[in-house]
Amino acid sequence: MKIFKKHSRLKWISSVLVVLVLSVGLAGFVNDDERNFSIVKNLDIFYTLFRELNTYYVDETNPEKLIKTGIDNMLESLDPYTTYIPEDDMEDFKFMTTGEYGGMGSLISKNGDYIVIAEPYEGFPAQKAGLKAGDKLLEVNGVNAVGKSSSEVSEMLKGAPNTPLKLKVERPGTSKPLTIELIREKIAINPVPYYGMVNDKTGIIILNSFTQDCSKEVEKALVDLKENQGAESIILDLRGNPGGLLDDAVKIVNLFVKKGVEVVSTRGKIKQWDKVYRATSEPVDTVIPLAVLISRGSASASEIVAGSIQDMDRGVLIGQRSFGKGLVQTTRNLSYSSKLKVTTAKYYIPSGRCIQAVDYSHRNEDGSVGLVPDSLIREFKTFDGRSVFDGGGVSPDVKVDIEKFGNISFALVAQNTFFNFATDFYVKNSEIPAPTEFKITDEIFKEFTDYVLAKEDFKYESATQDALKKLKDIAQKEDYYEKSKTEFDQLEEMLKLDVKKDLNIFRKEISELLGAEIIKRYYYQKGAIKYSLQDDKELKQAIEILDDTARYNGILNGSVISHAGDKRSMK
Known part of the structure; x- marks a missing residue:
């Protein structure tokens, strides 16, 4: 076996690893002999186990895959944010932190056996070369792309700037495949996809x-x-x-608060790494009325910005309670151009609270983790004396209940029904009104309804049907099903889905999703954003509050009751 020849090298690597651990990694624990011995002992066990496994396992093993699996599972036992980044994934890591990569500038997605262009970014090579949403990729630089995964095709499309890319695509509405040639560029995705005025006095970013x-x-x-x-x-x-990046979160808060104010602090096990982050620049405006929209998906740096604005009583938070990630990661260089992204600290916003919602340090017996219990949630005060709480994300000052989509809407998205209809619609219609004027008319909705009803493979279940299935399973286990089979059959018949009826019941949300997908074909991402903002509950609430000076000031000074001061709203 080839692996035998690597044993001496692996042993040398192991020895070097132990020396490095002793000389560098354990510098902070030089007086902890028991801990030092435990680390060296277990590293030696791991090495000998790895050696014996590769030598004697019945089938050929992949050493790199085994180690990667071991590393991933080890880190998973700590928290989801401590991760190993091998050299092969460094480009993806760079994109996450910088928003830059070499390529053509387009989203792609899987649609059946094909990878299709989901959305070309306006102003980038894909759009300038004429690629359209819905184009099916047949070949990339002469290599067959049919049947491949999104990640495989993504790697084929990426490459160094100024290198050529030749694509063969199948376009709906055309009889022959098209060949499109372009030159890759350095793609820098703007983190601010849209800003503009929402009325004559209020702007949105x-x-x-x-x-x-x-x-x-x-x-x-x-x-x-x-x-x-x-x-x-x-x-x-x-x-x-x-x-994302903590430094930029601090700089964004700095745009609205005075120079020198503490924005956030970090504290971890290595005390010399503890740091206080302050506003270091002159602000743009410290008095302009400010509303911050947050949701359950707002996390990490978003929560630093929102929480700091709230703690300083600088603006009103509107929406839903945020995710609750109060942990800070630091990237450490490893050998062979790999990296470790490791949780090194918790962050604390100006009131002194940490908004981490999940307690990874105290796992249940089955390995699962739970939320910080109510008994450990503490009260803090904003600069002007409003009550806020730790341990559960950032709770908005004004809560807006999010509307839940029906199961049929999820099915239409998951089965690419909106996407495929929009592609056909674009082929048939060369132009549509501007995003703020376009509407899903009765005619368009009927056309969409007919399109869905004609699809024999369109399937979905309602939440009620799902609950009935679970009830039947329980009844069968408890021996009640046969005794009540007639009633179950009657209920199942009564709950049979009527796609046409459900399309009309959920017409409002379906029209919003369909309209946004159609708009992207003509006006790209900015157009879709403009369209979606027209019927945005949180946005309307923000405009109302900003237009009402007494209410705005009342929320900030505590005379108007806000959800941020309600401990129960944290859960």
Whole structure:
């Protein structure tokens, strides 16, 4: 076996590893002999186990895969954010932190056996070369793309800037495949996909991620809205923003607060790494009325911005309670160009609270983790004395219940029904009204209904049907089913889905999703955002509050009751 020849090298690597651990990794524990011995002992056990496994296991093993599996499972036992990044994944890691990669600038998705262009980014090579949403990729630089996964095709499409890319695509409405040639570019995704005025006094800035220098894009948008578009109040939209770089979160808060104010602090096991982050620059505006939109998907750096704004009573938070990630990760270099992203600290916003919602340090017997219990949640005060709480994300000042979509809407998305109909619609219609004027008319909705009803493979279940299935399973286990089979059959018949009826019951939400998908074909991402903002509950609530000075000030000074001061709303 080839693996035998690697034994001496593995042993040498193991020895070096032990020396490194002793000389560097254990520097903070030089007086802890028992801990030092435990680490060396277990590293030696791991090495000998790995050696024996590769030598004697009945089938050929993949050493790299075995080690990767071991590393991943080891880190998974700590928290979901401590991860190993091998050299092969460094490009994806770089994209997550910078928003940049080499490629053509397009989203792709799996649709049956094909990878299709889901959305070409406006102004990037894919769009400039004429690629359209719905185009099926047949070949990439002469290599067959049919039947491959999204990740495989994504790797084929990426590459160094200024290198050629030749695609063969099948386009709906055309009889022959098309050949499209383009040159890859350095693709930098703007973390601010849209900003603009929502009425004559209020501007909105949508921030999708905290990538490197995203604070500059937010500042540019803020200055333009104030100085050129007449904004007298600002809405910062962090809904669904999963977070990112802490430094840029601090800089964004700094746009709205005085220089020198503490924005966030971090504290961990290694005390010399503890740090206080302050606003280091002159702000853009410390008094302009500010509303911050948050949701369950707002996490990490989003929560630093929202929580700090709330703790300083600088703006009103609107939406749903945020995710509750109060942990900080640091990237450490490993050998062979790999990295470890490791949780090194918790962060604390100005009131002193940590909003971490899940307690990874105290796992249940089955290995699962739970939320921080109510008994451990503590009360803190904002700068002006409002009550806020730790241990459960950032709770909004004004809660807006999110509307749940019907199961039929999820099925239409999951089965690419909206996407495929929009593709056909674009083939038949060369133009549509502007995003703020376009509507799903009765005629378009009927056309969509007929399209869905004609699809024999469209399947979905209602939540009621799902509950009935579970009830039947329980009844069978408890021996009640046969005794009540007639009643179960009658109920099942009564609950049979009527697709046409459900399409009309959920017409409002279906029209919103369908309209956004159609708009993207003509006006790209910005157009879809403009369309969606027209019927946005949180946005309307924010505008109302910003227009009502007494209510806005009342929320911030505590004379108007807010959800942030209700401990029960944290759960």
